[in-house]
Amino acid sequence: MDVGQLAVRARAVHKAFYDKQTRITQQALKAVDLQIPSGSLTALVGPDGAGKTTLLRLMAGLMQADSGGLEVLGIDVDREPQAVQDRISYMPQRFGLYEDLSVQENLDLYADLHGVSAAQRSERYRRLLHMTDLARFTDRPAGKLSGGMKQKLGLACTLVRSPDLLLLDEPTVGVDPLSRRELWQIIQQLIAEEQLSVIVSTAYLDEAGLCDQVYVLHEGELLAQGSPAQLRRHAAGRCYIATPSNGQSALQLQARLIDANRLIVDAVPHGGEVRLVTQADVAQVQLSELLGGAPLRGTEPQLEDGFMVLLRTRLGGAPAQVDALEQKPPGDNVGSGSDVVIEVRDLVRTFGDFTAVASTSFEVRRGEIFGLLGPNGAGKTTTFRMLCGLLPSTSGFLQVAGVNLRHARASARRRIGYVSQKFSLYGNLTVLENLRFFGGAYGLRGKQLKARTDAVLEQFDLKGQERTRSGELPGGFKQRLAMAAGLIHEPEILFLDEPTSGADPLARRSFWRRITALAESGTTIIITTHFMEEAEYCDRILIQDAGKRLAMGTPQQVRELVQPVRAPTQPVLSMEETFIGIVERGRNGLGAGEVQV
Amino acid sequence: MNWLMAFIYRLINICSKELLAVLKDPSSRVILVVPPLMQSLLFGYAASYDLTDAPYAVLDQSNSRHSRELIAAIDGTGVFHRIATLHSSDQIASVIGNGDALLVLQIPSDFDARLNQRQVSPIQMILDGRNSATANTAAGHIGAIVAGYNQQLDPDSGPLVRVESRAWFNENLQTRWIILPGMIAALSMIQTMMLTALSVAREREQGTFDQLLVTPHTPLEILISKAVPSILIGLVQSTLVLLVSLFWFQIPMAGSLITLYTGLLMFTVASVGIGLSISALSANMQQAMLYTFVLIMPLMLLSGLATPVENMPDLLQTATYINPLRFSIHLVREVYLEGAQLADVVPDLIPLIIIAVVTLPLAAWLFRHRLV
Numbered sequence: 027m028d029v030g031q032l033a034v035r036a037r038a039v040h041k042a043f044y045d046k047q048t049r050i051t052q053q054a055l056k057a058v059d060l061q062i063p064s065g066s067l068t069a070l071v072g073p074d075g076a077g078k079t080t081l082l083r084l085m086a087g088l089m090q091a092d093s094g095g096l097e098v099l100g101i102d103v104d105r106e107p108q109a110v111q112d113r114i115s116y117m118p119q120r121f122g123l124y125e126d127l128s129v130q131e132n133l134d135l136y137a138d139l140h141g142v143s144a145a146q147r148s149e150r151y152r153r154l155l156h157m158t159d160l161a162r163f164t165d166r167p168a169g170k171l172s173g174g175m176k177q178k179l180g181l182a183c184t185l186v187r188s189p190d191l192l193l194l195d196e197p198t199v200g201v202d203p204l205s206r207r208e209l210w211q212i213i214q215q216l217i218a219e220e221q222l223s224v225i226v227s228t229a230y231l232d233e234a235g236l237c238d239q240v241y242v243l244h245e246g247e248l249l250a251q252g253s254p255a256q257l258r259r260h261a262a263g264r265c266y267i268a269t270p271s272n273g274q275s276a277l278q279l280q281a282r283l284i285d286a287n288r289l290i291v292d293a294v295p296h297g298g299e300v301r302l303v304t305q306a307d308v309a310q311v312q313l314s315e316l317l318g319g320a321p322l323r324g325t326e327p328q329l330e331d332g333f334m335v336l337l338r339t340r341l342g343g344a345p346a347q348v349d350a351l352e353q354k355p356p357g358d359n360v361g362s363g364s365d366v367v368i369e370v371r372d373l374v375r376t377f378g379d380f381t382a383v384a385s386t387s388f389e390v391r392r393g394e395i396f397g398l399l400g401p402n403g404a405g406k407t408t409t410f411r412m413l414c415g416l417l418p419s420t421s422g423f424l425q426v427a428g429v430n431l432r433h434a435r436a437s438a439r440r441r442i443g444y445v446s447q448k449f450s451l452y453g454n455l456t457v458l459e460n461l462r463f464f465g466g467a468y469g470l471r472g473k474q475l476k477a478r479t480d481a482v483l484e485q486f487d488l489k490g491q492e493r494t495r496s497g498e499l500p501g502g503f504k505q506r507l508a509m510a511a512g513l514i515h516e517p518e519i520l521f522l523d524e525p526t527s528g529a530d531p532l533a534r535r536s537f538w539r540r541i542t543a544l545a546e547s548g549t550t551i552i553i554t555t556h557f558m559e560e561a562e563y564c565d566r567i568l569i570q571d572a573g574k575r576l577a578m579g580t581p582q583q584v585r586e587l588v589q590p591v592r593a594p595t596q597p598v599l600s601m602e603e604t605f606i607g608i609v610e611r612g613r614n615g616l617g618a619g620e621v622q623v
Numbered sequence: 624m625n626w627l628m629a630f631i632y633r634l635i636n637i638c639s640k641e642l643l644a645v646l647k648d649p650s651s652r653v654i655l656v657v658p659p660l661m662q663s664l665l666f667g668y669a670a671s672y673d674l675t676d677a678p679y680a681v682l683d684q685s686n687s688r689h690s691r692e693l694i695a696a697i698d699g700t701g702v703f704h705r706i707a708t709l710h711s712s713d714q715i716a717s718v719i720g721n722g723d724a725l726l727v728l729q730i731p732s733d734f735d736a737r738l739n740q741r742q743v744s745p746i747q748m749i750l751d752g753r754n755s756a757t758a759n760t761a762a763g764h765i766g767a768i769v770a771g772y773n774q775q776l777d778p779d780s781g782p783l784v785r786v787e788s789r790a791w792f793n794e795n796l797q798t799r800w801i802i803l804p805g806m807i808a809a810l811s812m813i814q815t816m817m818l819t820a821l822s823v824a825r826e827r828e829q830g831t832f833d834q835l836l837v838t839p840h841t842p843l844e845i846l847i848s849k850a851v852p853s854i855l856i857g858l859v860q861s862t863l864v865l866l867v868s869l870f871w872f873q874i875p876m877a878g879s880l881i882t883l884y885t886g887l888l889m890f891t892v893a894s895v896g897i898g899l900s901i902s903a904l905s906a907n908m909q910q911a912m913l914y915t916f917v918l919i920m921p922l923m924l925l926s927g928l929a930t931p932v933e934n935m936p937d938l939l940q941t942a943t944y945i946n947p948l949r950f951s952i953h954l955v956r957e958v959y960l961e962g963a964q965l966a967d968v969v970p971d972l973i974p975l976i977i978i979a980v981v982t983l984p985l986a987a988w989l990f991r992h993r994l995v
Binding site: 411414415416431436437438439440442444446447448450451452453454455459463464466467468469471495511521 | 643837841
């Protein structure tokens with residue numbers, strides 16, 4: 027390939043970071059080789075800490091590689107970073123919008139910074155504002171825009187001049203599915219109309235599926251590359267859909283399958299059935315034995331299936347698995363579905379003129395996994411915080427475990443566990459100190475505390491890390507420690523706020539395996555998530571938008587609101603499509619309808 | 624009893640977490656030790672003052688032409704302002720002791736007679752050494768006025784009137800004698816307020832505060848856990864400055880340590896109350912830092928640390944009544960330099976207790992009732 031046609035060419039690029047505090051050198055990129063042709067849409071995929079941002083920053087000339095060669099648009103970035111920067115635009119993860127300036131002022135500011143002439147501006151602004159649908163909001167301060175609109179404005183500011191290469195670092199992080207879809211439409215339109223090259227990093231594999239080329243990064247190494255079709259082929263002939271039978275639920279079947287990691291690479295619940303990917307050399311006999319008579323049919327591989335195969339191969343078939351979870355013997359009430367542990371009636375929360383939650387009602391029963399879903403600003407976090415007693419409600423009735431946690435005696439809070447976003451722990455304290463503190467906070471002491479600490483260390487695979495400062499733990503460990511701290515006192519109800527954000531698919535699988543096991547033993551789970559596919563693990567979900575309840579029911583019931591009848595040839599609607607359908611109908615005033623169970 | 628034990632156990636649990644969280648952070652460990660040492664040395668060596676306006680009193684036992692000329696010369700400069708004319712040397716102690724006059728001039732009865740015989744004639748100047756810088760400058764001014772008067776008496780002979788000055792409370796008239804005891808309170812206030820203001824804000828930012836609120840810990844326990852380590856650290860810092868003052872600058876301490884620490888404890892509790900209120904009002908660490916800086920500046924200025932409260936305009940003098948630092952600096956100076964007893968410093972202790980009693984419950988209430 028001619029070098030002139032390459033947007034980026036990397037040869038054995040290494041980059042390491044040294045953390046002074048921890049005295050640990052982290053290899054962010056290890057011998058990365060890539061050749062990205064110009065004029066294409068390229069995705070860098072991988073979980074948090076895979077090295078995506080580092081690679082993009084190296085390309086933008088903001089950092090220098092430790093060794094190896096990196097050419098961007100045919101220019102050596104290490105030697106001439108400015109020459110590269112003159113021809114590229116880079117949008118970092120947290121784009122520097124000036125929150126107190128209006129949309130128009132932000133655009134003007136970036137146009138001034140990039141020296142865009144007045145003549146060019148009017149035409150450029152018109153196009154960008156039209157494309158991002160922000161023309162109506164030019165006078166609004168950037169700080170008052172929604173998360174999705176902020177990202178679109180960030181993109182517009184990045185594009186005030188026409189670059190040859192556009193680098194986007196996780197432009198859709200924290201953005202709801204609707205805004206995500208709009209952002210991708212803008213990116214695709216740009217490629218078609220301006221013939222520029224775009225490199226975008228993302229943690230979402232469905233977004234990678236929209237690109238010409240996909241580079242899969244994992245722990246600083248390039249795991250695989252190719253077109254989405256090529257990557258899917260890794261799982262070719264190994265993807266099936268199993269229908270649960272004999273009164274088994276999809277989740278029970280999924281749990282059994284994912285535990286059998288010698289035979290199965292991946293299994294996820296999907297529309298009341300289970301989607302699975304088998305290991306390479308699995309005999310049909312073994313498979314049907316495992317399935318216990320559940321009917322099986324083949325299906326087309328998806329990008330995520332290919333990715334899971336790659337990851338499992340990489341990790342040598344020894345995935346992080348849930349060991350035998352301490353199962354409480356099922357009590358009389360467990361799973362009987364009659365025991366209401368959370369009751370919410372006409373719950374309202376306003377902030378001044380703004381209604382964050384408008385008259386919401388629902389009930390959650392013991393042992394249920396209940397998902398709160400919604401776009402940013404839909405009111406799910408507000409609802410969640412009111413349930414935990416962190417925020418008073420404006421009006422309405424609210425009971426968790428028989429009390430309103432806001433006013434209840436402190437001891438009532440012993441019955442709930444809470445894992446917050448970002449897995450909030452004391453970073454300076456060691457794993458053991460954190461667990462001891464939270465155990466003590468919940469009234470455990472002496473032998474009891476010791477026993478419970480040991481139990482959760484075991485349960486969440488934290489043995490050997492007791493003396494590590496929790497701030498130095500890698501992301502997956504942090505999440506497990508947060509779970510351990512939330513469960514140390516064996517709460518009846520566990521609140522989880524976006525527990526899987528930033529986690530790689532493998533970690534998310536084992537996380538959900540633990541959650542389903544917990545629910546089976548009678549713990550009630552309330553969870554918010556922005557991975558729509560994870561709604562499939564929930565017994566019931568509540569979808570909110572603009573504070574209003576749009577739909578509630580089992581994932582299947584909610585799906586049927588959007589897709590009432592499905593022809594046998596039609597694929598099952600994904601949760602993401604279902605979600606977008608529900609929210610769009612809600613916004614168009616059609617009323618998504620209600621499912622009552 | 625069970626309930627009490629559980630409460631105490633939970634308190635120990637949460638307080639030890641707080642202490643660990645502060646002490647395990649290397650940057651905050653540095654902040655705890657370096658600034659008090661550095662600043663107390665800096666202030667000890669570098670601080671100096673100018674004279675602004677000086678109240679003085681006169682005990683004229685000579686009551687003669689010469690003595691009246693001299694007093695007129697002093698009054699005429701405008702630098703000094705005569706607040707009293709005394710009639711006996713017994714009155715000197717109260718005028719200086721109450722801080723009414725910065726200095727007292729005592730003109731002996733044989734002043735006029737000796738001058739008439741062209742003999743050297745001494746006058747006594749008693750200075751209030753507690754405000755050493757002002758006292759020094761005042762003494763210089765008096766010296767200059769007397770020299771001018773000597774010139775006028777007889778330009779040819781040597782100086783006839785000789786000023787013998789004595790400073791009370793601070794015999795060597797060293798500014799650092801005044802500054803350092805003040806710093807014992809002032810420095811620890813900066814640190815404790817900053818530490819407490821950041822403590823809740825930091826947890827809010829990291830999301831651990833919500834985690835804390837959903838545990839069975841009551842707001843009161845959380846409040847105590849935030850206050851206790853800060854109070855301990857504040858007292859340790861005061862001790863550091865006290866040690867520098869005692870052993871590096873060798874400023875002798877007149878009062879008792881118990882009285883001093885009783886005052887410091889009340890003062891630290893009041894500062895922690897203010898810090899926690901700031902903390903509860905701030906959404907993030909930046910805000911907490913900003914609020915603290917905005918507040919610390921006037922607290923320092925209106926404390927009497929650098930300039931006497933009595934020299935401020937009336938309005939500002941009134942404002943100093945809500946400033947815990949004003950009372951604590953006064954208290955520490957009284958105990959350290961004058962050897963005041965516990966009973967003597969009660970007027971300073973009461974406002975400190977009031978400030979603590981208002982700010983601590985306010986902070987506890989704000990913890991749970993913030994809308995953000």
